[in-house]
Amino acid sequence: MTTIATPDAAKADAAIRVRNVSHHFGEEGEARHVRALLDTSLDVERGELLCLIGPSGCGKSTLLNVMGGLFEPTTGTVTVGDKPVRGPMPHDIAFIFQENALFPWNTIFENIMLGMTFQGVPKSEREDRARRALEAVGLDEFADHYPSQLSGGMRQRAALARALSLETSILLMDEPFGALDEQTRMVLGEDLSVLLSRSKKTIVFVTHSLGEAVFLADRVAVFSARPGTIKEVIEIDEPHPRKPEFMTSAKFHTLRDRLYELLHDEIRKSMSQSAKPKRAYEDAVAKGEA
Amino acid sequence: MSAPRDRFKGGLASRLVQVGFLVAISVLWYLATTRWGVNKLLLPNPLNVWDQLVDVIAKGEYLNDLRITLTELAFAFAISMVSGTLIGFAISRSPYFTKVFEPLFAGIYSIPIILFLPLYVLFFGLGPASKIALGTTISFFPVVLSTIAGFSNVDRVLVTAAKSMGASDYQLFRYVLVPAALPVILTGLRMGFTVALLSIIGSETIASLGGLGHRIVNLAENMDMARMFAYIVFAIAIAAFLNTTVSVLEARGKRQR
Numbered sequence: 001m002t003t004i005a006t007p008d009a010a011k012a013d014a015a016i017r018v019r020n021v022s023h024h025f026g027e028e029g030e031a032r033h034v035r036a037l038l039d040t041s042l043d044v045e046r047g048e049l050l051c052l053i054g055p056s057g058c059g060k061s062t063l064l065n066v067m068g069g070l071f072e073p074t075t076g077t078v079t080v081g082d083k084p085v086r087g088p089m090p091h092d093i094a095f096i097f098q099e100n101a102l103f104p105w106n107t108i109f110e111n112i113m114l115g116m117t118f119q120g121v122p123k124s125e126r127e128d129r130a131r132r133a134l135e136a137v138g139l140d141e142f143a144d145h146y147p148s149q150l151s152g153g154m155r156q157r158a159a160l161a162r163a164l165s166l167e168t169s170i171l172l173m174d175e176p177f178g179a180l181d182e183q184t185r186m187v188l189g190e191d192l193s194v195l196l197s198r199s200k201k202t203i204v205f206v207t208h209s210l211g212e213a214v215f216l217a218d219r220v221a222v223f224s225a226r227p228g229t230i231k232e233v234i235e236i237d238e239p240h241p242r243k244p245e246f247m248t249s250a251k252f253h254t255l256r257d258r259l260y261e262l263l264h265d266e267i268r269k270s271m272s273q274s275a276k277p278k279r280a281y282e283d284a285v286a287k288g289e290a
Numbered sequence: 291m292s293a294p295r296d297r298f299k300g301g302l303a304s305r306l307v308q309v310g311f312l313v314a315i316s317v318l319w320y321l322a323t324t325r326w327g328v329n330k331l332l333l334p335n336p337l338n339v340w341d342q343l344v345d346v347i348a349k350g351e352y353l354n355d356l357r358i359t360l361t362e363l364a365f366a367f368a369i370s371m372v373s374g375t376l377i378g379f380a381i382s383r384s385p386y387f388t389k390v391f392e393p394l395f396a397g398i399y400s401i402p403i404i405l406f407l408p409l410y411v412l413f414f415g416l417g418p419a420s421k422i423a424l425g426t427t428i429s430f431f432p433v434v435l436s437t438i439a440g441f442s443n444v445d446r447v448l449v450t451a452a453k454s455m456g457a458s459d460y461q462l463f464r465y466v467l468v469p470a471a472l473p474v475i476l477t478g479l480r481m482g483f484t485v486a487l488l489s490i491i492g493s494e495t496i497a498s499l500g501g502l503g504h505r506i507v508n509l510a511e512n513m514d515m516a517r518m519f520a521y522i523v524f525a526i527a528i529a530a531f532l533n534t535t536v537s538v539l540e541a542r543g544k545r546q547r
C-alpha cells in the first residue's frame with residue numbers, strides 16, 4: 001500500500017517535511033543490520049500536534065531523531081521550514097526524551113539555564129526566561145531542587161520547561177510520559193493540551209497510549225511493523241484545549257477503536273517478526289531430526 | 291525519634307570505638323613490655339617511644355627525610371595525575387582504543403609493579419628519581435583506568451540532549467562530560483595517591499639514600515628500636531593526615547561539579 005501521509009498533498013507551509021526517508025543501522029549483511037525506517041514521507045503542518053503510534057521497534061524514535069537532525073537518514077530528506085536538516089537545529093527544534101535527560105548534577109533552574117547557554121541565548125535574558133518556563137509548568141517552587149529530589153512526573157515537567165525556555169517553534173517529544181503512571185500522564189496530558197493551545201507550537205509526539213494519542217493529537221500517524229513506514233493518518237477533529245469530558249465522549253471511543261484496529265494487525269506482525277530467530281531454530285531442529 | 295540516636299551511633303559513638311581500639315592496643319603494648327617480659331630489642335616500651343617521638347619533632351630531625359618523601363610523592367602524583375587523566379581521556383574518545391587499552395592497563399595494574407624497583411634503581415640511581423619513577427608507574431594505572439571508565443560511561447541521552455540544544459564541543463566537555471565523569475575520576479585519583487605513598491615509602495625501605503622509609507630501616511639496622519618506632523608512628527600520622535585530606539578533597543569535588 002502507498003503511504004500518502006498528508007491527505008491534501010504537499011502543504012505549502014509544512015513545518016517539517018519528510019521525503020522518502022529510509023534509515024538502517026549497521027552495514028548490509030552484518031548481523032546487527034536493522035532496517036528501522038522504510039521510505040517514509042510525511043508533512044507536519046505548522047501549529048499542529050501530530051502523534052506517532054506503532055508497534056515497539058517500528059522506528060518511531062528513529063523518525064523523530066531523523067526529523068530533529070540527530071540521525072542522518074540513510075536515504076531521503078527532511079526540511080524544516082525551507083532549510084534542509086543536516087544536524088541539530090537548536091533554534092528551531094527542541095527535544096524531550098523519554099528519560100527526561102536532565103543533568104543530575106545541576107538543579108532544575110541550572111538545567112534550564114544551561115539549555116539556553118547551549119542554544120546561545122544572551123545572558124541577560126536567560127534568568128527571566130527560565131523563571132517563566134518554570135511557572136508555565138508549575139514548578140517555580142522547585143527551581144533549586146536536584147532532579148533526583150523530584151518525582152517522575154515533576155522531572156518530565158522540568159524537562160518540558162527546559163524545552164519551552166528555548167522558545168523553538170517545534171517540539172519533538174519521544175514518549176515523554178512513557179515512564180509515568182496512567183493518572184499522572186492523564187493530568188500532564190491535559191496540562192500539555194492547555195499549554196499548547198496557547199503556544200502555537202508544532203509538536204510531534206511519540207506515544208504507546210491510544211488514549212493519549214486521541215486526547216492530544218490533531219492527527220495520529222499509525223506505523224506499520226518494522227521496517228516502519230506510515231500506514232495511515234487519522235484526523236482528530238476536536239478543538240484545543242481539550243476537556244476531560246472529551247475522554248468519555250462517544251467520538252473519543254470511536255476514534256480510539258479505529259486506532260486499535262489499525263494497530264492490532266501491525267502488532268501481531270511485529271511480534272511474529274521478533275519470534276523469527278526462534279522459528280529458524282525450530283526449523284533446524286526439525287531438519288536435524290528428519 | 292530514632293534519628294538523633296542513629297546519628298549518635300553513626301558519628302560520635304563509632305569515633306569513640308575507634309579511639310578505644312587505639313587506646314587498647316597501646317595498653318596491651320605497654321603491658322607486653324612491662325609485665326609480660328617481651329624483649330625490649332623487639333618491642334620497646336611505648337613511653338620510651340613517646341619520648342623519642344617528642345625528641346625527633348622538637349629537634350626537627352625529621353624535616354629532611356619528610357621533605358624527601360613528600361617531594362617524591364608530589365612529583366610522582368603530579369605526573370600520574372596529569373598523564374593519567376590526559377591519556378585516559380584520549381583513549382576514552384575511541385571505542386577501539388578503549389577496547390584495546392582498558393584490559394591491557396587493568397592487567398598491568400594487577401601485577402606487583404614493585405618488582406621493577408631494582409630495574410628503576412639501575413636506570414635512575416638510588417636517589418629520589420627511582421622512587422618517583424616507581425610511584426608514578428604504580429599510581430598511573432588507577433588514574434588512567436578510572437578516567438577511561440568515567441568518560442566512556444557518560445549517559446548517552448545526556449550527550450544527545452546537550453547536542454540537540456546546540457552545545458559546542460567545548461561546552462559538551464565542560465558541562466556534560468567532565469561533571470559526569472568526575473566522581474569516578476576523583477576516586478581513581480584518591481586510589482592513585484594512596485598507592486603512590488605506599489610504594490614510595492616502601493621502596494625507600496628497600497633501596498634509597500633518604501626519606502622516611504630509609505630512616506626507619508637505618509634505625510632498625512642500628513638496633514635503635516625506640517627511635518625507629520617513633521618514626522613509624524610519625525610516618526603513620528603523616529600518611530593518615532594526607533589520606534584524610536585527599537578524601538575530604540574527593541568528597542568536596544564530588545559535591546561541587
Ligand SMILES: Nc1ncnc2c1ncn2[C@@H]1O[C@H](COP(=O)(O)OP(=O)(O)OP(=O)(O)O)[C@@H](O)[C@H]1O
Nearest residue numbers: 025026034036055056057058059060061062063226
Ligand atoms: N542505535 C541503534 N543501533 C542499532 N539498531 C538500532 C539503534 N536504535 C534503534 N535500533 C533498531 O531500530 C529499530 C527501530 O528502533 P526505534 O527506537 O526507532 O523504535 P521505536 O518505534 O521507537 O520503538 P519503541 O516504541 O519501543 O521505542 C529497532 O528494531 C531497534 O532495534
Ligand SMILES: [Mg+2]
Nearest residue numbers: 060061062174
Ligand atoms: Mg522509541
